[in-house]
Amino acid sequence: MSTEARSAIFARLQTASAEATANDILRESWALGHAPYPPLPCENTEQAFLTNVLSNRGTVDHAQDRSAAVKAIGRYLYTHYRTQRFVAGNDPRLAAMPWRDAGLLPRFGTVEVGEPLTVGFARLGVAELGATVSWTGKGNPSANNLLAEHHITLVDSADIVATSEDAWPRIQADMERIGRPRGINFVAGPSSTADIEGQLVCGAHGPRAWHVIVIGKLPKDALANALATTADK
Amino acid sequence: MEQKSDTFLANAATAMNDTAAAQRRDIMAAFTPIIRQQSIDGFSSYEPTRKHLKRVRQHTLNHLAHYLAEFETQALANGNHVHFARTPQELNSTVLDICQQHSARRIAKGKSMVTEETGLTAELEKAGLQVIETDLGEYIVQQAGETPSHIVGPALHKSADDVRQLFLDIHPLGERELEHTSDMVAEAREVLRTHFLQAEVGIIGANALIAENGYAMLVTNEGNGDLCANLPPVLVICTTIDRVLPRAEDATAMLRLLVRSATGQPQTCYTSFYSGPRRAQDQDGPVEVHIVLLDNERSDILDSEYRGILECLRCGACLNHCPIYQSVGGHAYGWVYQGPMGSVLTPLLTSLEQSAALPNACTACGRCEEVCPADIPLPAMLRDLRAREYTEKLTPARWRFGIAAHAWLAQRPRLYHSLSGIAVKLLRLLGRRKGYLRHLPFAGGWSSQRDFPAPQAATFMQQLHDKQRRERQRHEH
Ligand code: SF4
Numbered sequence: 250m251s252t253e254a255r256s257a258i259f260a261r262l263q264t265a266s267a268e269a270t271a272n273d274i275l276r277e278s279w280a281l282g283h284a285p286y287p288p289l290p291c292e293n294t295e296q297a298f299l300t301n302v303l304s305n306r307g308t309v310d311h312a313q314d315r316s317a318a319v320k321a322i323g324r325y326l327y328t329h330y331r332t333q334r335f336v337a338g339n340d341p342r343l344a345a346m347p348w349r350d351a352g353l354l355p356r357f358g359t360v361e362v363g364e365p366l367t368v369g370f371a372r373l374g375v376a377e378l379g380a381t382v383s384w385t386g387k388g389n390p391s392a393n394n395l396l397a398e399h400h401i402t403l404v405d406s407a408d409i410v411a412t413s414e415d416a417w418p419r420i421q422a423d424m425e426r427i428g429r430p431r432g433i434n435f436v437a438g439p440s441s442t443a444d445i446e447g448q449l450v451c452g453a454h455g456p457r458a459w460h461v462i463v464i465g466k467l468p469k470d471a472l473a474n475a476l477a478t479t480a481d482k
Numbered sequence: 483m484e485q486k487s488d489t490f491l492a493n494a495a496t497a498m499n500d501t502a503a504a505q506r507r508d509i510m511a512a513f514t515p516i517i518r519q520q521s522i523d524g525f526s527s528y529e530p531t532r533k534h535l536k537r538v539r540q541h542t543l544n545h546l547a548h549y550l551a552e553f554e555t556q557a558l559a560n561g562n563h564v565h566f567a568r569t570p571q572e573l574n575s576t577v578l579d580i581c582q583q584h585s586a587r588r589i590a591k592g593k594s595m596v597t598e599e600t601g602l603t604a605e606l607e608k609a610g611l612q613v614i615e616t617d618l619g620e621y622i623v624q625q626a627g628e629t630p631s632h633i634v635g636p637a638l639h640k641s642a643d644d645v646r647q648l649f650l651d652i653h654p655l656g657e658r659e660l661e662h663t664s665d666m667v668a669e670a671r672e673v674l675r676t677h678f679l680q681a682e683v684g685i686i687g688a689n690a691l692i693a694e695n696g697y698a699m700l701v702t703n704e705g706n707g708d709l710c711a712n713l714p715p716v717l718v719i720c721t722t723i724d725r726v727l728p729r730a731e732d733a734t735a736m737l738r739l740l741v742r743s744a745t746g747q748p749q750t751c752y753t754s755f756y757s758g759p760r761r762a763q764d765q766d767g768p769v770e771v772h773i774v775l776l777d778n779e780r781s782d783i784l785d786s787e788y789r790g791i792l793e794c795l796r797c798g799a800c801l802n803h804c805p806i807y808q809s810v811g812g813h814a815y816g817w818v819y820q821g822p823m824g825s826v827l828t829p830l831l832t833s834l835e836q837s838a839a840l841p842n843a844c845t846a847c848g849r850c851e852e853v854c855p856a857d858i859p860l861p862a863m864l865r866d867l868r869a870r871e872y873t874e875k876l877t878p879a880r881w882r883f884g885i886a887a888h889a890w891l892a893q894r895p896r897l898y899h900s901l902s903g904i905a906v907k908l909l910r911l912l913g914r915r916k917g918y919l920r921h922l923p924f925a926g927g928w929s930s931q932r933d934f935p936a937p938q939a940a941t942f943m944q945q946l947h948d949k950q951r952r953e954r955q956r957h958e959h
Contacts, residue, residue: 251576255566258723261781262547274545278728281538284735285530305749359765362679378749390765391712395705413734429560429695431760431767435753440705442667444619444635446642447510450667453618454674455705
């Protein structure tokens with residue numbers, strides 16, 4: 250049935266499509282160019298990223314290096330769950346973190362039902378969207394993004410790009426290296442719904458809270474400014 | 483889904499008599515345009531992005547055979563099974579076959595207007611499968627035995643009290659209050675989590691298909707679509723042939739408009755691109771992925787003057803800004819798609835005869851076109867459909883006679899002007915005491931709901947002629 254359906258559909262589409270060779274189409278598509286540059290809330294990409302994460306109802310923190318990041322995670326875990334335990338993907342970057350510096354006890358692998366906290370390491374941050382981007386794989390099982398109550402995402406400041414047009418070539422470069430990942434996930438906030446009377450509630454099916462920690466150099470006052478901008482709103 | 487568009491007027495009357503529901507619609511009508519406007523105001527590239535996207539969509543539709551074939555090649559290379567379905571029945575039986583091949587009993591389903599269009603859930607249930615809608619709005623309407631009233635917010639017609647009572651009735655969880663909306667959301671989360679974990683097949687839609695790499699894009703806020711796409715061992719993606727875009731960056735550019743127009747957010751919480759079944763390095767994800775591509779009249783639409791409607795992003799902005807939708811709500815339209823986009827799409831996907839009332843459900847205010855991020859000339863399409871109704875004799879004989887009489891008269895300007903002058907004089911005379919008329923001859927339906935203000939002066943043409951005459955006289959003196 251499907252083969253027959255396929256032929257019938259393509260026959261219809263051929264009649265309805267403009268006559269052109271593959272090269273004509275390629276030329277035409279090149280001429281389309283790229284989408285206009287989207288506006289950022291401020292000139293500085295990292296600050297724009299932090300500001301947009303906050304407007305997406307995420308929370309943010311900054312750590313100068315991996316050891317400071319571990320401590321920041323420790324603070325978060327203690328504040329929310331009084332625990333040192335959490336689940337992390339098998340990402341070599343996570344494996345190399347000095348967890349002992351904050352007395353933390355990660356379990357590496359896929360989150361199980363009932364485990365409330367996961368930590369992941371994003372491949373990119375996109376300032377325009379206030380989103381982190383990661384791909385599924387050993388280092389980032391998709392369940393870890395979705396099943397925990399609180400999801401912490403680390404991102405290197407060097408991996409923050411301004412727009413999605415800047416993100417795709419980076420994703421493409423990785424695809425050439427490791428093949429096409431099964432899933433490319435842009436996360437921009439805790440899971441939410443407004444399906445009952447339009448009232449916004451966080452924690453619909455996925456995490457109720459989403460915490461982003463930027464590791465590495467940030468322009469002076471980027472975090473403070475981002476916090477101040479969103480507090481004003 | 484069973485179509486009830488032919489009783490649009492009766493559906494609308496019922497909806498308008500439900501005062502509480504009408505009040506909820508009024509609230510939605512007040513705040514959804516504000517949210518969108520704020521979001522667009524904060525996005526200075528809106529207009530150029532809209533123009534860019536229009537060019538991309540037109541280019542893609544002009545070469546749809548090429549891009550669909552490219553998507554298919556890439557999707558197959560990614561390890562998917564790709565199926566084509568000409569009709570809703572073909573899609574339903576393809577999906578049922580897949581479920582039966584895997585002896586599936588439980589299906590977790592994400593939000594998909596395409597499967598609403600084909601009535602997939604009912605078909606699978608007929609075959610004994612348990613299908614649970616997992617988008618909260620869809621879950622609510624499914625459990626209430628209703629249909630979605632809005633393409634983006636399927637359950638926005640229901641009050642929190644309705645949902646509370648529904649959950650207390652259907653979830654056997656003992657005594658509880660469910661006082662706040664957050665309590666209801668938490669309960670649905672709990673109940674559905676079990677279903678996600680047990681389902682053997684996940685079914686989702688796709689907001690876009692990327693030709694260059696064979697990925698399917700899924701956009702949600704709740705994360706339910708991603709749970710459907712990642713937890714069950716088999717994933718079925720149901721979408722239509724017109725969802726293809728050439729490049730991944732086209733999809734993310736489209737999102738800038740789609741999300742702002744739909745919910746006023748700059749970005750949805752989860753935007754995922756799925757390429758196929760789990761890879762060697764994956765620790766989870768489906769083992770088998772099927773993509774089912776439905777035509778259902780779209781190739782015919784592509785070859786018609788209504789091609790532009792295939793550029794629709796399904797953002798729902800035209801619904802939120804339509805005075806008719808705001809007054810009568812989504813159920814009055816009697817099918818899957820509502821509001822202006824529904825009034826264009828429903829006749830094209832079903833039949834004009836069955837949905838003849840829909841293109842007439844328009845005040846020609848033009849707001850839908852103004853806010854449409856895809857810049858679709860919806861009012862012009864609705865007008866063309868009305869013209870088709872006339873030529874296909876679907877318009878009631880009385881109306882056709884009236885239109886023909888008007889056309890005949892309009893071609894005889896002298897007669898037209900003198901008759902309209904007499905009519906205006908007569909109306910002024912009849913309405914001189916109250917300043918309005920209760921009943922209008924030949925327009926009983928119109929004046930049954932409102933008074934007709936008596937004309938205050940002569941017709942426009944008479945006034946113009948008078949003015950010109952006076953000016954001529956002034957010049958002569
Ligand atoms: S017709 Fe335009 S405004 Fe209406 S749903 Fe489609 S894209 Fe949105």
